[in-house]
Amino acid sequence: MADNSPNPVPFSEPPYLRGLPSPYITDAHREFQKRCRRFMWENLIQHAMEWEKLGTVPEHVFHTFCKYNMLLPNMPAPLPVDWLKRLGIDDILGVKVEDWDYIYTGIYCDELNRSGLSGPGGSLNAGFAFGIPPIVKFGSKELQERFLPDLLTGRKRACIAITEPEAGSDVANIVTTATKSADGKYYIINGTKKWITNGIWSDYATMAVRTGGPGPSGLSVLVVPLKNHPGVTMRRLKVAGQVAGGTTYIELDDVKVPVSNLIGKEGQGMRLIMTNFNHERLVIAIGVTRAARVALSAAFSYCLKREAFGKTLMDQPVVRHRLAKAGAELETMSAWVEQILYQLCHLSKEEGDLQLGGLTAMAKAKSAMVLNECAQVAVLLFGGNGFTQAGQGELVEAILRDVPGARIPGGSEDVLLDLSVRQLVKIYQAQEKKLSQSSKI
The missing domain is CATH 1.20.140.10 (Butyryl-CoA Dehydrogenase, subunit A, domain 3)
Incomplete structure (x- = not known):
């Protein structure tokens, strides 16, 4: 549906969209929902099945979403207001960035997935939802200065790279290593990452690596360049569902990353x-x-x-x-x-x-x-x-x-x-x- 008429079919809408009272939803939330639904229909939802069958959402869609600040809502609330203001970003479809709360997040995520298909939305939001937040929360000032201006505006794309062929939910036992070079200026990364959503389109990965001994205390997180970076090889994986999500296999062979790309401290991963x-x-x-x-x-x-x-x-x-x-x-x-x-x-x-x-x-x-x-x-x-x-x-x-x-x-x-x-x-x-x-x- 292109308009904001509530779908009359039972179970199709949350109660507040069926006109029922809600203790959570304000008039401002309702107004945002209308604008958000219209934007999603025009730029994603009406084409979702077509793009899922093709296996890829056209690149211009990502840029359109970024132009209207419509991937920022995937980040945790409250948003990084100081950074957004510095970049000239004051609102998201009329909602001031300083007023953004998790109810807005819920409305946004609901509308992003209105097609019922997770692949098209997942092709757009993984970097903002999962890759960028650790840099915002734990990155040094210098690291943020280098990466956030491009990532928050969508000039560059990011993903989160944790899962490996032998370690998925068992995060503590990942084996991709990051060893410091002899001069101490670089980490040299070797290993593989698998099932990485959006990886194939990403310039950077927020990546879990092993900088120390076994177990959770040996883990750290780095910002790792991907596209066209020496030693990085990427290929898409064929998966049963979420076909448009860009699921990727990443191989890392002596990949050099500056030690200043460390997020937080070693062992805090x-x-x-x-x-x-x-x-x-x-x-x-x-x-x-x-x-x-x-x-x-x-x-x-x-x-x-x-x-x-x-x-x-x-x-x-x-x-x-x-x-x-x-x-x-x-x-x-x-x-x-x-x-x-x-x-x-x-x-x-x-x-x-x-x-x-x-x-x-x-x-x-x-x-x-x-x-x-x-x-x-x-x-x-x-x-x-x-x-x-x-x-x-x-x-x-x-x-x-x-x-x-x-x-x-x-x-x-x-x-x-x-x-x-x-x-x-x-x-x-x-x-x-x-x-x-x-x-x-």
Whole structure:
């Protein structure tokens, strides 16, 4: 839809877009949503399926988004206001950069993924969501001066490069090495990175490397040049879903990087990576929840008109049962994500990481489970059409292929579920210790 009329099909929109009251959404948020939806339709959503089938979003789309500051919303809130002001960036579609909060982030990510396909949006936002934030949060002043002017304006592109062929969710055991040169001026990097979203188009990678011994204490993070840099070889990987996302395999053979490209200090890599994961997982959860809406509402609409055994599918109790079970999961997930976004607006970064880190990991894992349920239901109800990469069911067929891309990146499902409970146990133990100490006073 090009206009802002709410989609009347059940499960197609979050409650506030159906005209229902919301404790989180202000008039300013609603006005931004209208402008954002119009921009996304004109520049991305109406072409999303075409570009996903082609496997690449045209390069001019990235530049258009940057021209209107429409990739900055992928960064954690609050935005780096001082840097943006220095670069002459004062607003995002009318919202002052200093007024940006996580509710705006949620609206933006929802609209970015309105097509239901993660590949087209993922081809644009990975650098801003995952690659640039560690430089903003932990980079030295000198490092920021060298890289942020080009990265924040989109003159150069970035990605995040953590995963390796033998180390995905097990970040602590990556093996790509960065050894200092004899003169101490460079790191010499050797290793491989795999499944790197946007890597093929990126000028730089925010890369996890091993500068020390085994385990998490030996990890560091560097800004590593990619395109046309000596020793760097990149090729695209064929993946089942998210085809337009530019998934890349990177080989690093004696790649020289100045020691001044270190983000933070040596040995701090695990902490830097984990801190950024909270935002990454939240952004994924928002987009995944929108994809689940697209799949389930498409199935709902189809069931109202498709006839079988002398009546519509919607007249079949078993069909209504499937829609109800998936819809309950979807609306529950949507409400949880909104709650986390609101809480982040009212907590400091440190308190948000502490209180919501485990829950955000759990939410990301759960959102992918919900997408899996909604996509499976949609494909089943579309029948043969849902098994065909063209025609009425092509969208739900593509969304189902995207499901592993929701369940694995950003920490695979089982790892995140375990992590979330371990984090909750830590919080409980810390609180219990405080209570026992206070009772002794």
